[in-house]
Amino acid sequence: MDRDALLNLLRLMLDSRFFEEKTEQLFKAGLIHGTTHLANGQEASQAGLCAALDDGDWIVPTHRCHGFTICRGSDPAEMFAEMFGSVHGLAKGLGGSMHMPDSSHWNLGSSAVVGSGVPLATGIAFWNRFQSVGNAGFAASTFSSPKDYPKTPVKNISVAIFGDGASSRGSVHESMNLASIWKLPVLFYCENNHYGMSASSDRMISSSNVASRAGAYDMPGETIDGNDVLAVYEAVRKAVEYIKEGNGPYLLEVMTYRTKGHSKSDRRLYRTAEEEKLWADRDPIKLYERKLVEDGILSAKEIKGLEEERRAYIEEKANKALEESTDRLSPNDVEDMVYATTEDRS
Numbered sequence: 505m506d507r508d509a510l511l512n513l514l515r516l517m518l519d520s521r522f523f524e525e526k527t528e529q530l531f532k533a534g535l536i537h538g539t540t541h542l543a544n545g546q547e548a549s550q551a552g553l554c555a556a557l558d559d560g561d562w563i564v565p566t567h568r569c570h571g572f573t574i575c576r577g578s579d580p581a582e583m584f585a586e587m588f589g590s591v592h593g594l595a596k597g598l599g600g601s602m603h604m605p606d607s608s609h610w611n612l613g614s615s616a617v618v619g620s621g622v623p624l625a626t627g628i629a630f631w632n633r634f635q636s637v638g639n640a641g642f643a644a645s646t647f648s649s650p651k652d653y654p655k656t657p658v659k660n661i662s663v664a665i666f667g668d669g670a671s672s673r674g675s676v677h678e679s680m681n682l683a684s685i686w687k688l689p690v691l692f693y694c695e696n697n698h699y700g701m702s703a704s705s706d707r708m709i710s711s712s713n714v715a716s717r718a719g720a721y722d723m724p725g726e727t728i729d730g731n732d733v734l735a736v737y738e739a740v741r742k743a744v745e746y747i748k749e750g751n752g753p754y755l756l757e758v759m760t761y762r763t764k765g766h767s768k769s770d771r772r773l774y775r776t777a778e779e780e781k782l783w784a785d786r787d788p789i790k791l792y793e794r795k796l797v798e799d800g801i802l803s804a805k806e807i808k809g810l811e812e813e814r815r816a817y818i819e820e821k822a823n824k825a826l827e828e829s830t831d832r833l834s835p836n837d838v839e840d841m842v843y844a845t846t847e848d849r850s
């Protein structure tokens with residue numbers, strides 16, 4: 505990776521972290537409606553994935569979606585606006601923190617229903633493969649066994665993002681099975697942050713890890729260090745190339761940790777201070793900054809300067825969204841949107 509690409513990774517992680525910090529502050533000030541799920545500590549998983557994708561590759565994130573949305577290229581002002589319920593938001597203020605779709609950046613958005621994005625990403629993959637092979641490429645009469653489906657290269661992939669909690673949902677397993685049979689170009693991206701609400705993944709997952717489940721669906725599966733942004737980037741690039749060659753799906757399990765509670769009311773009573781300290785020492789931003797200094801890419805002073813610049817950038821975006829936060833859809837506008845015909849939708 506060249507210097508610009510290395511710096512871009514840090515910029516994406518800083519923007520994601522500062523966005524979460526600002527969101528928490530706005531939430532505590534009572535300016536955000538509904539709930540919100542912060543992803544502090546998971547920035548390497550989110551930046552490394554998005555930086556490794558190509559234009560036209562779709563992501564379908566989870567309810568913990570802010571970092572993925574920023575890293576895929578959305579404007580943070582439109583994300584704040586979404587949480588303020590303003591018309592300038594990514595879903596015109598109707599969705600809030602968990603619903604931030606942005607088709608101009610190949611992001612289908614998330615849903616509050618855990619695991620429900622995975623079949624949607626698999627559907628996008630079906631379309632991507634269909635464009636390469638057409639009807640004939642799926643004809644059961646021609647291909648008696650999944651092994652016979654042709655390895656046809658595809659232009660784009662989709663990424664089904666899900667958590668360790670979601671990894672045991674039926675929708676996830678059904679999607680993996682179908683994607684494997686039809687060689688669909690989908691990356692199953694399990695962001696294992698060790699907890700589904702208060703339930704530790706050690707207690708809730710029957711296998712020794714999530715990646716090993718790939719074997720049941722005859723696809724490659726790999727567990728990687730999700731707090732090392734370069735490791736994530738490289739693993740995703742490798743997976744994307746494999747998928748684009750037409751080999752079918754791939755499962756990556758990305759080990760990371762959410763340093764905040766599950767959502768606003770979580771006091772984290774289910775884990776120890778020692779455990780939190782261990783992970784704080786492996787903060788993905790600090791790890792990467794240390795590496796950039798050791799490798800002579802940036803000085804400590806330059807890193808401080810970049811941090812200040814990115815914090816100011818996020819602050820400015822939040823202020824812009826706040827100033828316009830009372831611009832709302834009228835009930836009539838909402839009704840028109842709910843009952844819009846296909847032609848009306850733009």
Ligand SMILES: Cc1ncc(C[n+]2csc(CCOP(=O)(O)OP(=O)(O)O)c2C)c(N)n1
Nearest residue numbers: 568616617618667668669670697699700701
């Ligand atoms: C189908 C469904 N079941 C339960 C819930 C309640 N719920 C919301 S988030 C969550 C935990 C999800 O854990 P995980 O998939 O690991 O994602 P994380 O929150 O750790 O990012 C649960 C159980 C839900 N929203 N949808």
